[in-house]
Amino acid sequence: MRRLTSSGSRRAVSPGGDERRRTILLWGAAESGKSGLVGALRSEGTKTVGDRWTVDLGEASPDVVAYADSASLALRLRGVKETAIRRPERAFTIPVRRYAGRALTAAADLTVLDPCGELAAEPTTPAARRAIAAARTADGILWLLETPLPGGRPLDRFAILRQLVAILDAASATEIAVPVAVALTKVDRLPSADMKQLFDAPEQGLRAILGDAAFGWLLAAFPRLRCFALSAAGTVRNVARPVGLTTLVDWFADEWRREEEAADTARTRARRSARVARVRRRAPLAATLTAAAAVVAFAGVAAARLLSQRSPTWTSSAGTVVPQATPTSPVVRVDSSQAVSTRTDSTKADSAKTDSVHVPSIASAAAALERGDAIAAMRDLSALRLSDSSAQRYAADSILAAAALRGAEDILTLPNPSIDVLESIVAAATAAIARAHPGTPVLAPLSLARAAACIGGHLSCPADQVREDLAWALLLGTPAEQDQARRFRAALVGDPVRVP
Amino acid sequence: MHNERRRSIILWGPPGSGKSLYLASLVMWLTREPNERPFAVLPASDATAAWVARRSIPHPDGVALVGGVAPPTDSLFRIYSISGTPGELGRRSALVADLAPSEATAGDPSPTRLADASGVILLLPAATMAASAEARDACVSWFTTTLARLPEQAGAAPPAVSVPVAVCLTQTDEVPDAVRRDATEWLESFGAETLRALRAHCARFAVFKVSSTGRAPRPRGGLDVVIGTPEPRGVLAPLRWILANQAAEMAA
Numbered sequence: 176m177r178r179l180t181s182s183g184s185r186r187a188v189s190p191g192g193d194e195r196r197r198t199i200l201l202w203g204a205a206e207s208g209k210s211g212l213v214g215a216l217r218s219e220g221t222k223t224v225g226d227r228w229t230v231d232l233g234e235a236s237p238d239v240v241a242y243a244d245s246a247s248l249a250l251r252l253r254g255v256k257e258t259a260i261r262r263p264e265r266a267f268t269i270p271v272r273r274y275a276g277r278a279l280t281a282a283a284d285l286t287v288l289d290p291c292g293e294l295a296a297e298p299t300t301p302a303a304r305r306a307i308a309a310a311r312t313a314d315g316i317l318w319l320l321e322t323p324l325p326g327g328r329p330l331d332r333f334a335i336l337r338q339l340v341a342i343l344d345a346a347s348a349t350e351i352a353v354p355v356a357v358a359l360t361k362v363d364r365l366p367s368a369d370m371k372q373l374f375d376a377p378e379q380g381l382r383a384i385l386g387d388a389a390f391g392w393l394l395a396a397f398p399r400l401r402c403f404a405l406s407a408a409g410t411v412r413n414v415a416r417p418v419g420l421t422t423l424v425d426w427f428a429d430e431w432r433r434e435e436e437a438a439d440t441a442r443t444r445a446r447r448s449a450r451v452a453r454v455r456r457r458a459p460l461a462a463t464l465t466a467a468a469a470v471v472a473f474a475g476v477a478a479a480r481l482l483s484q485r486s487p488t489w490t491s492s493a494g495t496v497v498p499q500a501t502p503t504s505p506v507v508r509v510d511s512s513q514a515v516s517t518r519t520d521s522t523k524a525d526s527a528k529t530d531s532v533h534v535p536s537i538a539s540a541a542a543a544l545e546r547g548d549a550i551a552a553m554r555d556l557s558a559l560r561l562s563d564s565s566a567q568r569y570a571a572d573s574i575l576a577a578a579a580l581r582g583a584e585d586i587l588t589l590p591n592p593s594i595d596v597l598e599s600i601v602a603a604a605t606a607a608i609a610r611a612h613p614g615t616p617v618l619a620p621l622s623l624a625r626a627a628a629c630i631g632g633h634l635s636c637p638a639d640q641v642r643e644d645l646a647w648a649l650l651l652g653t654p655a656e657q658d659q660a661r662r663f664r665a666a667l668v669g670d671p672v673r674v675p
Numbered sequence: 676m677h678n679e680r681r682r683s684i685i686l687w688g689p690p691g692s693g694k695s696l697y698l699a700s701l702v703m704w705l706t707r708e709p710n711e712r713p714f715a716v717l718p719a720s721d722a723t724a725a726w727v728a729r730r731s732i733p734h735p736d737g738v739a740l741v742g743g744v745a746p747p748t749d750s751l752f753r754i755y756s757i758s759g760t761p762g763e764l765g766r767r768s769a770l771v772a773d774l775a776p777s778e779a780t781a782g783d784p785s786p787t788r789l790a791d792a793s794g795v796i797l798l799l800p801a802a803t804m805a806a807s808a809e810a811r812d813a814c815v816s817w818f819t820t821t822l823a824r825l826p827e828q829a830g831a832a833p834p835a836v837s838v839p840v841a842v843c844l845t846q847t848d849e850v851p852d853a854v855r856r857d858a859t860e861w862l863e864s865f866g867a868e869t870l871r872a873l874r875a876h877c878a879r880f881a882v883f884k885v886s887s888t889g890r891a892p893r894p895r896g897g898l899d900v901v902i903g904t905p906e907p908r909g910v911l912a913p914l915r916w917i918l919a920n921q922a923a924e925m926a927a
Contacts, residue, residue, distance in 0.1 A: 395755035
């Protein structure tokens with residue numbers, strides 16, 4: 176199974192599902208061609224050859240299905256029979272998919288914000304403002320403008336200005352930074368020479384239609400503007416053969432891919448710069464910390480092995496046998512109230528006392544982690560009282576990050592995961608995150624661990640916190656941590672679409 | 676989105692100087708000028724957009740100008756620099772300044788706005804001043820008083836107003852030989868004190884000729900109608916000059 180990606184329109188979908196699902200917001204006044212676009216996407220679904228974008232109505236509500244079907248029918252019967260289009264009264268979102276032949280190559284969501292064009296007519300009403308605010312979270316905007324016929328009614332420039340201002344106002348922005356395509360629709364109604372001219376040079380066409388000032392508004396508000404000409408119906412009678420549709424939606428996918436590549440490059444640069452700066456600034460300290468952590472971890476593992484080989488250690492004296500306590504670590508003090516799990520079985524505790532006195536330490540935590548007992552490692556670490564700025568704390572939190580991550584994974588694989596343990600993981604990771612200096616590498620595994628414990632769905636973690644944790648892991652993490660963060664993010668999004 | 680703080684350009688003029696028409700020309704009628712970087716101007720709110728749009732109505736012969744529409748409070752416009760091709764980051768426009776018609780009717784911009792301004796545009800109606808001595812005296816008086824109110828740089832020797840001041844003579848389309856006239860001499864023709872006041876107060880100033888509609892409106896059925904599509908002339912020149920000064924200041 177391969178997971179569907181939403182970017183990279185002309186490449187095969189990549190495994191891993193590490194790319195987010197993108198949303199195109201469809202905007203336009205009444206009669207601007209929104210229904211035609213949806214109908215064209217619906218009609219394209221009947222094809223099995225060629226590159227095309229289609230609409231997936233598999234999980235759509237009946238009114239949306241009726242809308243797409245009636246819009247498709249209206250396209251096919253244009254000029255033959257007047258077909259009523261049954262427009263939903265509310266906004267809706269439907270998946271659109273790109274196919275190359277039979278192969279699915281990309282997907283996105285299409286949000287039709289205003290099927291009836293009522294908001295565009297009155298974009299400043301409170302209801303319109305609430306709906307238009309969706310532009311803030313869209314990954315692209317497709318704005319349809321009905322191409323005026325020669326000698327016909329020109330486009331209402333003031334209406335366009337009001338819609339623009341309303342979109343910026345609702346987004347609380349001075350510009351919309353996502354890709355915006357302005358498409359001149361219904362170009363098949365023009366004389367063929369004019370239609371060809373619009374397809375060849377849509378921007379010049381739009382500028383000529385709107386004038387320099389109004390075209391400037393669009394460019395000002397949408398710095399990543401691109402103009403298109405579109406015929407949803409096409410030029411063949413009794414059939415819908417859209418012209419310009421695939422190019423139009425492909426452009427969004429190309430822009431998103433370029434965006435992601437630029438972001439990857441920027442992240443790599445930032446990480447490299449941060450590493451260089453960190454190494455320059457903290458090389459002596461880092462070397463000391465690393466050495467200290469290694470020594471402590473090694474000592475812990477060695478001690479654990481020794482204990483496992485020699486425990487219990489006996490000695491004889493005057494005919495009686497008494498257990499000899501193992502040496503305690505000089506580093507730590509025990510505070511059972513801070514332990515991850517304070518509900519220690521008294522029998523076990525008693526038996527431990529008779530065998531050996533277990534003193535939590537960084538070393539014991541490292542040893543526990545090495546033998547695969549992440550929860551015990553966390554319990555040991557949480558029992559320590561260390562200065563937040565000490566090297567030991569840094570080492571402890573590094574082990575805590577690894578233990579929390581492994582612990583969360585271990586717990587979540589169980590048929591009945593323990594909520595208490597998951598909560599303790601989240602609490603320990605949260606405390607460590609609060610202690611960590613902003614931007615330090617330990618934040619990545621800690622954030623990842625906290626997100627891992629939350630994503631199982633057994634805790635009611637704030638969604639913003641989980642997203643932020645994954646973002647930190649993606650930004651600061653090692654390649655392996657980034658991969659894991661992407662997997663978590665995909666699980667969080669829960670994209671149900673899978674490709675064989 | 677740009678997070679840096681933007682400085683405003685203040686638009687100021689006596690009543691009847693053509694502020695609203697100037698703003699309408701910037702928003703509604705800008706045309707591309709060859710070999711000049713294009714700009715676009717957007718109202719910051721729906722109320723401001725409606726106000727600017729109401730300044731004119733379609734007319735069979737062109738565009739009819741409608742006066743007497745009060746501006747909304749705190750109206751603001753945004754000036755964007757635009758380009759034909761995408762830049763380095765794939766962007767084709769950038770917000771460069773705000774334009775605030777500051778208390779247009781009262782003619783008294785707030786001191787905080789003035790202190791933060793990156794430039795001031797002062798409008799003077801050339802045709803009205805030429806036609807009436809009373810109007811000329813009133814406008815010259817307003818002009819000299821206004822210059823005296825501009826914030827001075829503390830401790831600076833005169834001229835102590837460091838903010839760039841663009842003086843725009845409007846209604847130039849109503850004067851037949853406007854093209855041949857020198858803008859500074861034209862201003863001085865309304866009274867030598869205008870230039871004296873400018874030189875006394877302002878370290879950086881320039882005088883521009885502006886026509887918001889490109890052609891003088893003609894009376895048609897009780898309305899002032901611009902025949903055909905308005906083609907503003909010189910309306911961007913003062914903005915370009917102030918932005919260039921601002922850029923030079925930042926570079927320094």
